[in-house]
Amino acid sequence: MSTETTLLARRQRALGRHSPLMYDTPLHLVRGEGVWVEDVDGRRYLDAYNNVPHVGHCHPHVVDAICRQAATLNIHTRYLHDNVVQYAERLTATFDPSLSVAMFTCTGTEANELALRIARFVSGGTGVIVSNFSYHGNSAALAAVTTGLPAHEALAPHARAVPIPDLNHWDGDPDQLALEYANGVLEAIRSLKAAGIKPAAILCDTTFSTEGLPRVPNGFLEQAVAHVREAGGLFIADEVQGGLGRTGDHMWAHQAYGVVPDLVTLGKPLGNGHPHAGVITRPDLLDIFASSALYFNTFAGNPVSAAAGLAVLDVMEREKLMQNAKAVGKYLQQGLARLSRKHALIGSVRGSGLFFGLELLRGAGKPASEETKRLVNAMRDRGILINRIGPHDNVLKMRPPMPFSRANAELLLSTLDDALTSL
Amino acid sequence: MSTETTLLARRQRALGRHSPLMYDTPLHLVRGEGVWVEDVDGRRYLDAYNNVPHVGHCHPHVVDAICRQAATLNIHTRYLHDNVVQYAERLTATFDPSLSVAMFTCTGTEANELALRIARFVSGGTGVIVSNFSYHGNSAALAAVTTGLPAHEALAPHARAVPIPDLNHWDGDPDQLALEYANGVLEAIRSLKAAGIKPAAILCDTTFSTEGLPRVPNGFLEQAVAHVREAGGLFIADEVQGGLGRTGDHMWAHQAYGVVPDLVTLGKPLGNGHPHAGVITRPDLLDIFASSALYFNTFAGNPVSAAAGLAVLDVMEREKLMQNAKAVGKYLQQGLARLSRKHALIGSVRGSGLFFGLELLRGAGKPASEETKRLVNAMRDRGILINRIGPHDNVLKMRPPMPFSRANAELLLSTLDDALTSL
Numbered sequence: 001m002s003t004e005t006t007l008l009a010r011r012q013r014a015l016g017r018h019s020p021l022m023y024d025t026p027l028h029l030v031r032g033e034g035v036w037v038e039d040v041d042g043r044r045y046l047d048a049y050n051n052v053p054h055v056g057h058c059h060p061h062v063v064d065a066i067c068r069q070a071a072t073l074n075i076h077t078r079y080l081h082d083n084v085v086q087y088a089e090r091l092t093a094t095f096d097p098s099l100s101v102a103m104f105t106c107t108g109t110e111a112n113e114l115a116l117r118i119a120r121f122v123s124g125g126t127g128v129i130v131s132n133f134s135y136h137g138n139s140a141a142l143a144a145v146t147t148g149l150p151a152h153e154a155l156a157p158h159a160r161a162v163p164i165p166d167l168n169h170w171d172g173d174p175d176q177l178a179l180e181y182a183n184g185v186l187e188a189i190r191s192l193k194a195a196g197i198k199p200a201a202i203l204c205d206t207t208f209s210t211e212g213l214p215r216v217p218n219g220f221l222e223q224a225v226a227h228v229r230e231a232g233g234l235f236i237a238d239e240v241q242g243g244l245g246r247t248g249d250h251m252w253a254h255q256a257y258g259v260v261p262d263l264v265t266l267g268k269p270l271g272n273g274h275p276h277a278g279v280i281t282r283p284d285l286l287d288i289f290a291s292s293a294l295y296f297n298t299f300a301g302n303p304v305s306a307a308a309g310l311a312v313l314d315v316m317e318r319e320k321l322m323q324n325a326k327a328v329g330k331y332l333q334q335g336l337a338r339l340s341r342k343h344a345l346i347g348s349v350r351g352s353g354l355f356f357g358l359e360l361l362r363g364a365g366k367p368a369s370e371e372t373k374r375l376v377n378a379m380r381d382r383g384i385l386i387n388r389i390g391p392h393d394n395v396l397k398m399r400p401p402m403p404f405s406r407a408n409a410e411l412l413l414s415t416l417d418d419a420l421t422s423l
Numbered sequence: 424m425s426t427e428t429t430l431l432a433r434r435q436r437a438l439g440r441h442s443p444l445m446y447d448t449p450l451h452l453v454r455g456e457g458v459w460v461e462d463v464d465g466r467r468y469l470d471a472y473n474n475v476p477h478v479g480h481c482h483p484h485v486v487d488a489i490c491r492q493a494a495t496l497n498i499h500t501r502y503l504h505d506n507v508v509q510y511a512e513r514l515t516a517t518f519d520p521s522l523s524v525a526m527f528t529c530t531g532t533e534a535n536e537l538a539l540r541i542a543r544f545v546s547g548g549t550g551v552i553v554s555n556f557s558y559h560g561n562s563a564a565l566a567a568v569t570t571g572l573p574a575h576e577a578l579a580p581h582a583r584a585v586p587i588p589d590l591n592h593w594d595g596d597p598d599q600l601a602l603e604y605a606n607g608v609l610e611a612i613r614s615l616k617a618a619g620i621k622p623a624a625i626l627c628d629t630t631f632s633t634e635g636l637p638r639v640p641n642g643f644l645e646q647a648v649a650h651v652r653e654a655g656g657l658f659i660a661d662e663v664q665g666g667l668g669r670t671g672d673h674m675w676a677h678q679a680y681g682v683v684p685d686l687v688t689l690g691k692p693l694g695n696g697h698p699h700a701g702v703i704t705r706p707d708l709l710d711i712f713a714s715s716a717l718y719f720n721t722f723a724g725n726p727v728s729a730a731a732g733l734a735v736l737d738v739m740e741r742e743k744l745m746q747n748a749k750a751v752g753k754y755l756q757q758g759l760a761r762l763s764r765k766h767a768l769i770g771s772v773r774g775s776g777l778f779f780g781l782e783l784l785r786g787a788g789k790p791a792s793e794e795t796k797r798l799v800n801a802m803r804d805r806g807i808l809i810n811r812i813g814p815h816d817n818v819l820k821m822r823p824p825m826p827f828s829r830a831n832a833e834l835l836l837s838t839l840d841d842a843l844t845s846l
Contacts, residue, residue, distance in 0.1 A: 004503070007503055007505065007508060008503065010508050010512065011503065011507075011508045011511075013523070013524075014508055014511035014512045014515060014523075014524065014525060015500075015507065015508070015511050015524060015525060015526070015724075016524045016526065016706060016709040016710070016713060017706075017710075017713075018709070018710070018713030018714075019500070019526075020501050020717065020719050021501055021502070021503070022501045022502060026502060026503045027502045027503065028502065028503035028504070029496060029498060029502045029503075029504065030495075030496060030504075031495055031496050032495070032496045032497070032498065037496070037498070050498060050499075052497075052498065052499065052721060052722075053497065053498070057496065057497070057498075058493065058494050058495065058496065058497065060494075062493075063490065063493045063494045066489065066490070066493055067486065067489070067490040067493070070481065070485075070486045070489055070490070070696070070697075071481050071483075071486045072453070072454055072455070072481065073452060073453060073454050073455045073460070073480065073481065074455070074475075074476065074480070074481065074695075074696035074697075075452060075455065075460070075473065075475070075476070075480075075696070076473075076475065077438075077442070078443050078444055078445045079444070079445060079449060079450045079451065079452045080427070080430055080431065080434065080444070080449045080450065080451035080452075081451070081452065081453075082430065084434075084438070085430060085433050085434045085437055085438070088434075088437035088438050089433065089437045092437060100436070100437075101436075101437060101438060101439045102437060102438060103438070103439065103442075106529040106530050106533075106698040106722070107529050107530070107533065107720065107721065107722060107723075108721070109533065109720070110529075110530065110532065110533065110561075110562070113561075113562045113563060114561070116563065117562075117563050117566065120563075138533075138536075138537070138718055138719065138720060139533070139536045139540075139562050139563070139564065140536060140539065140540050140543075140562070140563070140564040141562065141563040141564060143540065143716070149717050150717060152717075153715075153716060267721070268721055272497075273493070273497035273498065273722070273725065273727065274493075274497075274698075274722075274727070275529040275697075275698040275699075275722035275723075275725075275728070276698075283439060283440075286439040286441070287439070287440075287441070290439060290440075290441030291441075292576075293566070293576065294443065294572050294573060294575075295561055296443050296561065297530065297532070297561060298475060298530065298531070298690070298691055299475075299529070299530060299696070299697075299698035300530075300698075301438075302696065302698075304696065304697070305698070
């Protein structure tokens with residue numbers, strides 16, 4: 001039995017045989033640096049998938065900040081400490097001025113949990129509107145509003161799922177599409193009300209990533225949120241996956257829309273791998289919540305987590321990573337468009353900045369799910385890590401560390417070209 | 424305005440004015456080492472309160488493990504990696520052989536959330552039985568079963584709270600007390616059933632720490648769990664606070680009882696401050712859950728979290744910290760008993776190992792809540808950190824890092840003596 005088989009067998013025994021693994025033959029990574037990872041046999045892969053190592057795998061500035069603070073003091077936030085205050089100030093400064101307070105958690109799940117709890121306290125309602133193919137976390141309350149997992153549980157009676165408009169599959173007037181789908185939200189509110197349920201919030205990932213990165217028409221989200229607010233509910237923007245400059249034009253994806261959220265949830269990239277997440281909101285909302293609930297999280301916002309978060313913000317600024325996402329993202333969009341003219345399998349090019357995708361369709365617009373899977377594996381064979389998303393698993397998901405360069409983009413594009421040709 | 428006032432004002436602005444802080448004048452800590460912490464003015468405090476820095480503040484072996492791994496690779500567990508497998512194997516080896524699989528999370532809240540979700544899938548029930556003064560986490564599902572917070576929300580319709588027996592306030596036959604309180608659990612089950620609710624689990628901290636460390640008679644928990652199992656529910660032992668050798672006699676507090684849990688939840692001390700937690704369970708239960716639900720947690724069990732967890736286990740063994748907890752704990756119990764004979768305010772001595780307390784009572788058994796608060800502050804003035812717990816906040820809570828020595832214990836005892844005299 002090879003070492004790999006032994007490790008896999010041991011893993012299945014110790015973590016359970018259902019513990020999720022990527023690829024049919026799992027990858028055994030041992031090292032990472034910048035946009036590159038290396039497996040146990042010394043083979044290097046260009047990482048065009050992982051957004052958690054936001055400023056690059058094992059960035060020395062972040063590692064150094066974690067090491068120094070972990071060697072000095074690592075304790076909960078019920079004592080005063082500079083780091084968490086400084087971090088909250090720097091982080092909230094990147095939001096609309098109304099969103100001026102930060103509450104820290106350890107994971108995106110905890111952030112969405114807390115945001116939903118706050119929305120329910122503030123609104124007095126319990127209803128939640130989500131998109132019809134979305135994922136916001138692994139807790140009971142979030143599993144009850146999950147629509148985008150292969151084996152998701154039944155949607156809770158207080159939840160309504162709405163479709164998200166996609167200009168990729170619409171030839172008509174974009175405003176008309178926005179209006180129609182916003183009316184879908186209105187219908188969801190009416191359906192909740194008919195069941196005696198007051199809406200607490202509309203909760204959506206403002207990059208709509210699990211949904212497959214649809215091209216959402218201007219005005220849809222603005223009208224949808226207006227309907228929810230009219231009914232007394234709040235708008236929670238989930239930035240756990242797409243936030244922190246990734247889309248290139250804005251620090252936060254929701255800033256591309258003409259509506260300011262009531263609550264924003266953050267996660268994956270915040271600590272470059274260190275478990276660190278949070279909720280940004282308005283002080284008046286937090287006051288209402290805190291007047292009747294006590295929230296405390298032992299690890300969240302501790303001096304090490306805050307040091308990691310501060311170091312990530314440092315690197316973002318020093319290395320101009322949002323600007324890089326914009327420039328390299330533009331180059332990628334052009335390259336992907338060229339590929340789409342060459343390969344009939346490509347139905348559309350999606351995303352922006354360093355969160356982008358390719359939709360693969362067979363003839364007659366049929367989702368090419370099987371080919372997408374083969375392409376993900378073909379890219380791995382060629383030394384590049386990507387993945388797939390969307391209701392039909394037919395959208396390539398590409399979301400590399402932010403220092404992804406033009407040269408990395410060229411390699412990705414030429415390898416995609418080769419792999420598509422080989423299918 | 425002093426620097427401290429400015430930091431506090433800035434904190435209230437950036438984190439919200441309700442963000443919890445200890446002491447009337449908050450402590451501003453900047454450094455920690457072993458069982459000692461230091462504030463911004465260079466004053467040192469003996470830490471007899473914090474259990475998160477389990478093997479000692481900033482233990483070099485743990486810091487080194489975190490630094491080395493954070494500089495090498497920090498990525499989710501959907502690729503193969505040695506650390507998480509090795510860690511799961513070493514951790515599960517400290518449990519009953521039936522509890523052979525580990526699922527990792529980042530916090531105790533996430534661990535209890537996951538355990539409850541599994542219990543509900545496996546049992547097909549939704550009912551939860553908790554103690555009538557307990558805390559298991561900050562998510563919606565856990566807030567709905569929280570009974571031990573000052574401003575707790577209404578108990579959910581599917582939850583029942585039962586009292587926990589305490590030999591400290593009982594002169595009769597211990598078996599009689601155990602039987603009576605186990606019958607309370609039976610009543611809770613009947614009440615759930617009468618409301619058409621099937622029990623999913625009894626969830627309890629097996630040190631009963633929030634409850635104030637009552638002295639629970641033999642047989643109570645065993646009979647209570649038997650009643651719950653008879654009704655189709657499971658037993659979740661919450662070891663988030665008291666686990667990992669702290670009680671001195673066993674690696675896990677539940678091992679003091681004659682019943683093996685179905686699920687055990689772990690948290691605070693596991694990573695010595697690194698956000699790391701988990702659930703230990705039986706493979707058959709996990710299989711039932713995983714056959715209909717997909718669970719994944721981005722940060723949990725990543726190579727850095729697993730490295731931190733492994734290093735903590737190393738130090739536990741090398742420095743014989745469980746044995747230390749037992750020996751120093753015994754010495755402390757004797758010293759606390761001496762204090763109780765000297766100071767009329769002391770109603771009872773509680774706990775075991777390095778999780779111990781003193782119950783303070785005025786005449787006629789009235790909880791001395793105000794005096795307990797003053798004592799916590801008087802101890803801080805004398806350079807020792809402790810806190811208080813229990814339904815009446817009249818039990819001193821002492822839970823120091825595990826390398827707490829006999830000399831540390833002597834200092835704690837003599838300072839308690841002095842502070843009690845000063846009240």
